[in-house]
Amino acid sequence: MHILITGGAGFIGSHLAEHLLAKEVSLALLDDHSTGQRSNLEAVLKHPRCTLHEGDVRDEALVTRAMQGADAVVHLAAAVGAELVMRSPARTLDVNVRGTEVVLETAQKEKPLVFLASSSEVYGRGVHGVQSEEDDLGFGPSTSPRWGYACSKALDEWLAFAHAREHGTRVIIGRIFNTTGPRQVGDHGMVLPRFVRAALRAEPLRVHGNGAQTRSFIHVLDTVEAIARLLECPAAVGEVVNIGRSEEISILALAKRVLGHTASRSTIEHIPAETSRREGYEDLPRRRPATAKLLRLTAFEAQRDLDRIITDCVHEQRARG
Numbered sequence: 219m220h221i222l223i224t225g226g227a228g229f230i231g232s233h234l235a236e237h238l239l240a241k242e243v244s245l246a247l248l249d250d251h252s253t254g255q256r257s258n259l260e261a262v263l264k265h266p267r268c269t270l271h272e273g274d275v276r277d278e279a280l281v282t283r284a285m286q287g288a289d290a291v292v293h294l295a296a297a298v299g300a301e302l303v304m305r306s307p308a309r310t311l312d313v314n315v316r317g318t319e320v321v322l323e324t325a326q327k328e329k330p331l332v333f334l335a336s337s338s339e340v341y342g343r344g345v346h347g348v349q350s351e352e353d354d355l356g357f358g359p360s361t362s363p364r365w366g367y368a369c370s371k372a373l374d375e376w377l378a379f380a381h382a383r384e385h386g387t388r389v390i391i392g393r394i395f396n397t398t399g400p401r402q403v404g405d406h407g408m409v410l411p412r413f414v415r416a417a418l419r420a421e422p423l424r425v426h427g428n429g430a431q432t433r434s435f436i437h438v439l440d441t442v443e444a445i446a447r448l449l450e451c452p453a454a455v456g457e458v459v460n461i462g463r464s465e466e467i468s469i470l471a472l473a474k475r476v477l478g479h480t481a482s483r484s485t486i487e488h489i490p491a492e493t494s495r496r497e498g499y500e501d502l503p504r505r506r507p508a509t510a511k512l513l514r515l516t517a518f519e520a521q522r523d524l525d526r527i528i529t530d531c532v533h534e535q536r537a538r539g
């Protein structure tokens with residue numbers, strides 16, 4: 219089995235590469251190192267069954283070379299992270315939509331299975347309970363770049379299904395919920411690495427609003443296991459599948475849990491909702507995945523709880539210094 223991972227030097231991509239290499243798969247990785255890092259690939263680049271293609275996923279010639287002989291493509295390359303999306307909204311849309319188009323167009327020739335990394339963000343504002351795959355999607359106004367990211371991921375899903383209908387491309391859509399763990403960086407707005415970094419530096423942990431908004435976190439090693447199982451599941455082809463863990467925690471409780479794990483003297487600082495809104499930030503009250511479909515298709519259930527996730531993040535950031 220030969221697999222191309224776009225965004226292979228990223229947080230999820232680099233863990234997935236290690237996971238797949240351990241299963242005798244051969245890999246091509248493609249990355250422009252915009253948010254991913256070469257250092258994430260230390261363990262895999264020496265491997266004889268792994269090749270790295272450096273460059274942009276919108277570059278058709280590069281993607282054609284990288285996809286040669288691939289049985290499957292895991293398309294992870296994207297502009298990701300709330301702060302990055304706010305800073306570079308036009309680039310976000312272009313990378314996320316054009317990048318997916320190039321992958322799907324190239325897949326017409328090579329005919330690999332295409333796993334597309336979508337996001338829980340596509341559920342938008344529309345659903346405030348548990349989010350399941352059949353729910354309607356619902357976005358906020360186009361004046362907010364935040365919703366541009368959500369729309370770009372939703373459009374990617376439509377593109378994938380359009381290619382499936384028109385060209386017979388085999389596609390699997392994974393709607394990934396808050397994945398976190400070692401190698402995730404806080405620079406682009408990811409909450410847990412940001413909290414851990416602040417706690418270890420005795421700086422305030424900044425919480426938007428009152429922190430009552432909830433999220434469900436899944437360890438990156440569980441996410442990559444779920445992706446690997448979906449790739450081996452013929453019944454998942456043509457399906458949208460949530461990838462997540464159902465335990466919910468409020469952001470305020472998460473901040474307190476991080477302070478407990480790090481024995482930090484940091485305080486918790488609340489950013490007034492009004493300031494967050496002025497910065498274009500909109501927090502959704504709840505994100506919790508329905509996981510029954512993933513379980514039914516792959517027998518997958520996340521194995522690592524929140525304490526393990528936080529412990530691994532703290533351990534990594536302490537080691538990094």
Ligand SMILES: NC(=O)c1ccc[n+]([C@@H]2O[C@H](COP(=O)([O-])OP(=O)(O)OC[C@H]3O[C@@H](n4cnc5c(N)ncnc54)[C@H](O)[C@@H]3O)[C@@H](O)[C@H]2O)c1
Binds near residue numbers: 248274294395397
């Ligand atoms: N981490 C999460 O909680 C989460 C949640 C939902 C969806 N996702 C999706 O999973 C995928 C991977 O995200 P991640 O968390 O590993 O983030 P990441 O930023 O670490 O990974 C994205 C990778 O894509 C690369 N990349 C970006 N633009 C590129 C371009 N134009 N050409 C080539 N490479 C490019 C980056 O350098 C990076 O290595 C993304 O598609 C993201 O939307 C992640």
